[in-house]
Amino acid sequence: MLALDPSKKLSFNKTIADGDLVIVYERHDTMKAVNVSEGSVFQNRFGVFKHSDWVGRPFGSKVYSNKSGYVYLLAPSPELWTLVLSHRTQILYITDISFVIMYLEIVPGCLVLESGTGSGSLTTSLARAVAPTGHVYTFDFHEQRAASAREDFERTGVSSVVTVGVRDIQGKGFPDELCGMADAVFLDLPQPWLVIVSAAKMLKPDATLCSFSPCIEQVQRSCEALRMNFTDIRTFDVLLRAYEVREVKNDSMQGHGGSPSQQPPCKRRQTSEGSNKQESISSTIMARPSAEAKGHTGYLTFARLKCSE
Structure with missing residues (x-):
């Protein structure tokens, strides 16, 4: 932790x-x-x-x-907290979170802006990434949801590097006092294209933005808005394929062929005809794709702020 x-x-x-x-x-x-x-x-x-x-x-x-x-x-840890937290909204999971933190180049000391807070899954990992000298400012328009997030951040011990604000970022944009201070901005909003201009004002030169959207139509409108002030615009769909690895016991009837040294450990059992045959008991390590593998979660669109000419 x-x-x-x-x-x-x-x-x-x-x-x-x-x-x-x-x-x-x-x-x-x-x-x-x-x-x-x-x-x-x-x-x-x-x-x-x-x-x-x-x-x-x-x-x-x-x-x-x-x-x-x-x-x-x-x-x-933030990874375990993501798996056990209360879902007030749909959350980001480890696959997307790790990619976001890497691609936004978030390191200790960074100042990160996030909207919206939701259940705080990403926020907790952002807090660890910027600690101990950085800070995360996260905003949600829903007052009760923001209050619940504050309680969770107190509970997990990250409240010293996280500030939760109640604000309609889509309607009002980010607070002016944070203008030009952010190393990265993350958006998880229904209409992120409405916030692109405000986000650009918050970012330092050459800093990065990420927008998470479940639908490709949202991505298209966001990319159109990004072209004015951003470059290196890229969209990813991160998929994870998990495997189950387990030991499987194999039982097989052995005849009289082969030398004892070549046969696996065995026991005897009597057949219906009354004769004794050797039954070998061995084990094999098997790996197969998990039946619970998750599919598409959302599209991650990244862009880098253009430097002033």
């Missing part, structure tokens, strides 16, 4: 304390964010887990329930 707020500093060497946020990991698709409280318990299909048993253990520990079931207690 991010080492930003000293009172909430987390690392892989730190032990879990009362009040810490942990990710309770059952398997790759079953996780939950839990705030540790000495007198509380966590219940799932494996039994009841006492929070008091977690305190003092290092992150990554394997802990047991009253029924001898177990879970792992992981530090809440």
